[in-house]
Amino acid sequence: MSGTLTTQAADAGSADHPGAILRQVFGYEHFRGRQGDIIEAVNAGRNALVLMPTGGGKSLCYQIPALLRPGTAVVVSPLIALMRDQVEALRHNGVAAAVLNSSLDAATRFETERRLLAGELDLVYMAPESLLRESTLSWLERIELALFAIDEAHCVSQWGHDFRPEYLQLAELAKRFPQVPRIALTATADERTRQEIRARLLADGCELFIDSFDRPNIRYRVGLKNNARQQLLDFIQREHPDHSGIVYCFSRKRCEETAAWLHGQGLKALPYHAGLDAATRQLHQDRFIREDGLIICATIAFGMGIDKPDVRFVAHLDLPKSMESYYQETGRAGRDGLPADAWMVYGLSDILQIRQLLANSTAPQSQQRLERERLEALLTYCEAASCRRPALLNYFDEDHPGQCGNCDNCLNPPETWDATEAARKVLSCVYRTGQRFGAGHVIDVLMGRETDRIANLGHADLSTFGIGQDLDKKTWHSVIRQLLAHGHLQPDPEGHGGLQLGPDCRCLLRGETTLTLRRDVAVPRKRARGSARIEVDTSAPGWQALREWRLVTAQEENVPPYVIFHDATLAAILDARPDSLAELANISGVGRHKLEKYGEAVLDVLAGLG
């Protein structure tokens, strides 16, 4: 890459304030959320802690101050693949940035160090272990530093799943470089993690910036499992043909099977889990990032460190482990702000399985209580009969007024019914049959069916035999599932699939409370998107031509397609149909550097459309 931004900016003589850099370098018109305030604070030399959801636009919060302040910014990031992509994206905007880590060959490393010492780099990305090496620290002391940005700062928290011991040593930066401002950023929302980041990385004081964790462009849907694979296939074929997506599964085996099955149905799908060797995993991840329209079937091991902005859907074929996991995993959809789907199906067996895991937990009491609370929150979310967003965001201590208009319950409000009587019938039937049998048998007794088992056990003589003929089997199933979700029922501790009365069922049995349940629906289908949502019209003439040009260009440069232009930018280009470079320059996502590099080619593609 020729010429650093510093020289370009000097030429232009105007890019000396945040808004100008935003426009000229990144091609964007407005700051999002609190970006402007954050940039101002860091630019003025203050420390900052930034809590923003995935896709919120954290990178600009340190990239713009890095360009405005004299010296080089050091960005600490835990993942080498991520650093590479970020540096590629910066270079495509004409910014002088480089990676410095153990994966470099000697010549590249030498050249990067030379450029650093010569003050030619605006940003350098490093893994914490490289940064903290004494030799690195001592030559950093010899150059001018603009700031330290500590990305994925939750890695410093021992409570989180991503704890990295090296992050603890980053506390050293405050002592060695007291004059250099530090900005720590994370998308992890819980309070405990925040406190740890502050205590460990910003103990000497910082400004706190918390953005809303709502992701308005993600449409949340939760449905009932009923041949899950087929449901998934229908969903993808109907709503996301040719789109990139992630399907999360509970086990490695299910990842494999699901990927193979989708593949057999003519979709591009690959598995990703810890049981695959490192090379295969890497290959599958690379293909996901570089190709359009690939589906990854993954365990939770997949996703951290992937910046792909155009993941259009995240599907769960099994319940996630917790509300945090669900939020993190679904959050990988729609980073680019365009409409995206979070789609999940679950059923009675999922609840049984998770309740079972919990019951058999050998963790200390206090830990078990936490685990239970987390699970309850997740089940409450699944069974919610009103807007999903309050249930999701309240978990992270954020209020939401509901009626978001972009979740299944808002779009198709579920019917509810008074299930008090039905619930009492189930509970007494479970009790009368001895708290040993699974849902199937309990329903048979309720419905008064003459099965061999009932005959052998003499259950036809029970007072609850046949008291449930007013409802059908599916409805009883639904009642039992919801009773389990609400804790009125629980699985037997031996894990034989038997149902027992849960701790919360007394009031119901005594008639002291009533119970309202939702009527089950399959996952609601797509409806017309609200007008506020910008949609990429993939059938628009020219869309395929632009994407084709982007893919070829990306392959020539050996970068992911979104590094050239985001989908949102391509869509805006198609919409505006510019016929001069000056008009193209006005489109969001087209900075000065990209205009120069790709402008003519884009105009050619547009001209070719006639």
Ligand code: ADP
């Ligand atoms: P995060 O790191 O918070 O997940 P990123 O920094 O990767 O998010 O930004 C997400 C996407 O939003 C990126 O593609 C980025 O280019 C885009 N973006 C960020 N800020 C703006 C803005 N002010 N206007 C338009 N797009 C933006």
Ligand code: ZN
């Ligand atoms: Zn809603």
